[in-house]
Amino acid sequence: MQTSFTAEQLRDPAIAASNQVLRTCVHCGFCTATCPTFVLLGDELDSPRGRIYLIKDMLESGRPATGDVARHVDRCLSCLSCMTTCPSGVHYMHLVDHARTVIEETFRRPWHDRMLRALLAAVLPYPGRMRAALAAARLGRPFAALVPGSTTLGRRLRAMLALAPRGQMPRSTLDGVRTHPAEGTRRARVALLAGCAQRVLDPGINDATIRLLTRLGVEVVVARGAGCCGALTHHMGRHAPAMASARANIDAWTREIEGDGLDAIVVNTSGCGTTLKDYGFMFRTGEAALRERAERVASLVADISEFLVRIGYAPTREPPGLTVAYHAACSLQHGQRVTEAPKLLLRKAGFRVVEPAEGHLCCGSAGTYNLLQPEIATRLRDRKLQNIRTTAPDLIAAGNIGCLTQLAGGGLPTVHTVALLDWMAGGPAPAGLKPAPPATGTR
């Protein structure tokens, strides 16, 4: 597609990169059809091709972002379905990330929007603060009915209260900073991204990952200094804190790589995995040494399902006779193009795997999206649950905490893929499922 940046503008590396993306787009429109917001709203402006055009216009003009552009870019879920569809290989993710940064820097949002975003950016990446906030939210839930419903603010507040987990908030027993030795002979050594929001919302996921990996002969280290991957702030256009989080991780894992060595950096929250794999791009304009470290870290990142396929997984229990609806998280299927590994593993573990219709459409979770855009998020969730129910499963499995939280409460248990794999390989039954079938040794 034609662009009209001046030579001056193109000296800015961010503009140069976006120009490259824009020039790859041939405006064929294929991506519109698989975009969740276009499907729901039926407006070119809420489609990838329309957003690309709005962003092009904003960047070319060099003027501050307007409310119109912010509105349509804010509605984008960053689900990256458009990237899977695009025959031309347009890197929409880099373009929209750039646009979000420009919007954040040049557009003044209404006060309540600013407040909410600042709050989310200050709480979610920090497990301690998040735990405190959720405890407060649980106290607040009985008052949800009192929150005025008609305002954007009111709807968002209620969306937040609704997400707070209902039962006790258990803590992980395993995922603190330490090294978990492999059982038997060590076959590999990996770092685990212990994450931020996930370890508060469902600490069982990290526990299951560590148990399963060590049982398979993998040494697992939770590195000192590693924390939030930066995705949460990155997707809100908050460039500096996102880069700082990423930098801390790169430093922490580089120490491990150069120390006892790492065969992989394993991620069990696919939303984070997409960002980790992009560290090389994020630091492309930094000094050479940092760029190389970022690229090395990014090249080691593997989703837990990818890694398990690589080292081999086998169950030790009888098949549980359960039908699992596999929900493909967008960050896994579109962001990382990991589509077959989780299904393969679940089948191997003895589950019957069904795939709901419209599997390419986002469930509406999308990081903080369900808090910032509750209406669209709820419509997408209901549509997703409807498609899942049609397959009559016993439970839903997914590889991303955001999706699991979003789809919980729909009448079906939601369980992380790795928790099911761990269960069938000797671990405890995931919460909400029947007790484990008997062990049979190796099958």
Place this chain on the structure above:
Amino acid sequence: MIAQPAPKQEVLARRDAIVAGLRRLLPESGVIAEPIRLRPYETDGLAAYRQPPLAVALPETTEQVAAVLRFLHEEGVRIIPRGAGTSLSGGALPMADAVVVGLMRLNRILAIDYADRCATVQAGVTNIGITQAVQGTGFFYAPDPSSQLACMIGGNVGMNSGGAHCLRYGVTANNLLGLKIVTVSGEIIDIGGAHLDAAGYDWLGLLTGSEGQLAVVTEVTVRILRGPEGARAMLAAFRANEVAGACVDAIISSGIIPVALEFMDRPAIHACEAFAHAGYPLDAEAMLIIEVEGSPAEQDFLLSRIREICERHDPISLKVSQSAEESAAIWKGRKGAFGAVGRISPDYLCMDGTIPTGRLPEVLRRIGEMSERYGLKVANIFHAGDGNLHPLIMFDANDPDSFARAERFGADVLRLCVEVGGCLTGEHGVGVEKRDLMDAQFTPTDLAQQRRIKDAFDPLWLLNPSKVFPLVETLKQAA
């Protein structure tokens, strides 16, 4: 840049009142009038031509479409119907004084009748959406434009679209049973229905391919077919474009009609393989995708005969798809082909003409010569079986000279099609792109008769007026 008729100043002057009028008829999100938000509507699949409209209206029901048209007709405002905006001939290109009426919110499947094998859907349902709605029971909607993922059935009717499998199943016109249309003055009319031959004139035939110039379609009833027992695709790789072209002619003249017979040359093969990972022969100069269907025995028989013919053309390799996944990847590559060319060139013009298959080798050679002469690369991707050429002329839109050469090159290709006894359009319509070449194909009398049909439906020439007919004539007519 393409010439447009001068905007009506009195309409531009009443812009605010027209927008306010639309807002009274549609929900808030259904009217777009802010300059920044109009930009993404300024173009379609032919992005070289651009013009932001006066406003965009997004109705949600047939009644809203009728109300909008009635109002715009009373106000004397030009109307550009729009589906998914994938037209490659600029069919949905706006005008400065026109309101774009987008049909994408009419996206519901209304009725499916398996006993009578038909489905009624709203105009904004995507082409593939129809197949997806019925495939669970083994049915499909046959015409399959490569853009089927995105393009809408209303747009397909507008352009009488075809696709790879039309060699066997026919184009949109052959699979249509009924339409609900809104006339320019806002009347709602039903034409045809869930039965074969409608009484009276063949209105369906007239409206199909009328490029949004006669009426706005809001509902479409199509024939759905039971899927074949099975299908298999073969990839045949050749040493030269002309040889592959000769092979196409040999297959067709042998009397075998495969369900699909598609051609790709070297640049296309490489771009598509990068996208689809389908195992295309990267060492070939040209490749044919040949698909047959039926029972396993039928497939074997047809494939063996086709293989014999291919072998007479010194193929580099012949490979039959071994699984459903492999076939899916082969077609994913072909259907993503135009977009995939975006990987090797920032911009392209996609030509669309038809020629007698016997002239394929000669025409391919002459396109190659033109490519040298204009200094622009070409990727050839097309429905070879019915002689429907799609040379993609690659250029750089940031370089005005390269665009000017591409336009001239394109016009030469289309004149060549007419010269060898073919036609200016295959399946993408005339739009604005081929408008000024119409007199290479038709006599002034032909064109005058065609314009009289438009006069009858739309005396004020408000519906998509700057398309199809050479501009000078159009203006005379509208005056």
